[in-house]
Amino acid sequence: MRRIGIMGGTFDPVHYGHLVTAEEAYHRFRLDKVVFVPSAHPPHKLDKVITSPAHRYMMTVLATMSNPHFEVSSVEIDRPGPSYAVDTVATFRKDYPNNTALYFITGADAILEMLGWKDSTTLLRMCDFVAATRPGYFIADSKIAEVFGEHASRVHFFEVPALAISSTDIRARVREGRPVRYLLPDIVISYMERAGLYAV
Ligand code: NAP
16 A cells, blocks of 8 residues: 655745655655645635746755655646646546555645535545644644544644744745745755745
């Protein structure tokens, strides 16, 4: 039985919180690898200005390239229209043998909204969900049971201390000329500087 992690996110920009989450999920769920999937057009952000998918994809490649069990997929970048998770997981289902268990990894805030996502019931049948929480972000089992009902056992929450780092904060820091070093890999910072990302 193979076990593949699908690390979904906007990654604007990718930071150590994301990398630690992926590594922790790799270890906890005994995954064979974690595939980062930068979302091209997040359905809940269609009215927001986000950095171009090409830049976010490049930063994710640079941040993950030193880890042999991390990969980056352009599946959502290559697909036109909103980046629905159900379409992405269906692509993985098609590309990997039947005996592959899939784990969709992302932030807990996003997972708690999942029942509002496109074809959420189909999605819940296709994979398990790994929801990373920031420190102090407690979710009661009763809340998980209330939201996910019979699927609750397929949703796994875990705390990631490094998720005190956030992409929103990093963008604000760059805009305001405050330091971002040690919040994300140096190579990503160099890319951001060369491409002029996030500065006003
Ligand atoms: P978001 O709403 O920007 O993020 C919610 C929270 O989760 C933020 O605090 C974010 O922190 C954190 N987060 C995001 N991705 C993470 C990851 N992989 N690991 C740990 N924390 C993470 O979420 P998003 O990034 O736009 O979307 C998350 C995933 O859900 C994407 O794959 C997206 O395509 C999917 N999604 C699908 C649908 C749908 O199919 N209809 C709808 C919404 C979202 P940072 O800001 O620091 O990343």
